[in-house]
Amino acid sequence: xxxxxxxxxxxxxxxxxxxxxxxxxxxxxxxxxxxxxxxxxxxxxxxxxxxxxxxxxxxxxxxxxxxxxxxxxxxxxxxx
Numbered sequence: 888x889x890x891x892x893x894x895x896x897x898x899x900x901x902x903x904x905x906x907x908x909x910x911x912x913x914x915x916x917x918x919x920x921x922x923x924x925x926x927x928x929x930x931x932x933x934x935x936x937x938x939x940x941x942x943x944x945x946x947x948x949x950x951x952x953x954x955x956x957x958x959x960x961x962x963x964x965x966x967x
Contacts, residue, residue, distance in 0.1 A: 929946070935954075
């Protein structure tokens with residue numbers, strides 16, 4: 888097993904400091920069999936848990952307390 892697959896687009900964060908800033912008020916827990924794609928200018932807050940497949944895409948948005956507990960594909964989009 889290779890562990891979780893996590894993709895960060897340049898729109899989300901380019902540096903570790905940018906990534907910490909986007910998740911500073913929250914936590915993202917990803918299980919070993921999960922896939923997460925973070926794409927856009929948004930923040931994660933609260934306790935976020937992924938055990939499956941998740942793509943977050945947003946523009947000046949905040950996602951809070953996301954819980955994914957299955958292997959289906961979930962996509963959350965928030966654009967202004």
